[in-house]
Amino acid sequence: MSLPKPIKFKAERYIGGLSKFKKIDNPIKLSANESALGPSPKAIEAFEKEKDKIFKYPDSDSNFLKETLSKKFNIIPDRIICGSGSDQIFDLTCHLFIEPGDEVIVTEFGFIMHRIYASLYKSEVKVAKEKNFKASVDEILKKVTNKTKIVFIANPNNPTGTYIAKNDMLNLRKKLRENILMVVDDAYFEFINSEDYASGLELFKNTANVLVTRTFSKIYGLAGLRLGWGYASKEIIDAMNQIKPPFNVNRAALAAGLEAIKDSEWIKKAIEHNTLWSKRIFSVLQECNIKTNKPAVNFFLMNFNETKVNSDEIFEKLTNERLILRKMNQYKISDSLRLTIGNKEANEHFIKSIGGMLK
């Protein structure tokens, strides 16, 4: 008797940041680029209030949240789609655009979910080389063929922490064929304060062949509720609405997200915390001879080529100090670990621990 057989997909599985390792008590998780301060207290309050309504379906169009986003970012509500994380927006994008034989361009150390979704929808994934862990417009353009359908760029990128300057982003869009969709993933844009940088939304909100994604998982501290959104032409968003699951964003996420977006004070506090600690940690990493990205995001990709102890040993030693970082094996970045900036106690503990190992 033959049993039902699932299709075999040729795509790797996402490996998340560990929250536990061995049997370590009170581990400090610095492996998933989550928020150091957690969500706004107003978001938590909204989440708690929502508990009496959880027997009811959520608003399937996320209307209140779209209105609030449109006011905050001066954008058109009908051109927003909300998703269960920005992950779901990548999924919907690949579902909508990829046909047999299409190619999707990603960058060498670009955020891995982009290429996973591109593979799940059976496109050929073309990988553009990076220079010093930074995406290169020239290398992306070299990968374009008449089969190219989508180019994915996280700007700034995870796990490298580097970004493409605004002029280069504009130049890339100009040089790509018009019918190629450029997806700009703005997951970490809030953390950057550099004159040569502009977010995807700022650069492309009026550009019909760019889709921008944003998330509530990073600065807003709502990773566990799964909330993200995309902004694109009305035509693309209408098509996404047609294929999205009807209640793809849950009630708690909608309620908390609405308050998180409105709480500018909390966002400011989170940015200030990150700026302060990223500078401090950066100088410690330099003193330890660890090569890393400049402070721009809420994490550091640390390379241990020039240190007396390699990344595997450092990982072990840090876990013995309860600090859990992210290994970079899935990204095939050798002798490296990624560190997320944590709260004050976590950062001080990390600084003391790494100093003891390498200074």
Ligand SMILES: Cc1ncc(COP(=O)(O)O)c(C=O)c1O
């Ligand atoms: C570049 C980038 N984009 C998107 C995401 C995923 O965001 P979400 O939690 O909204 O699915 C992450 C999470 O690590 C990320 O690093």
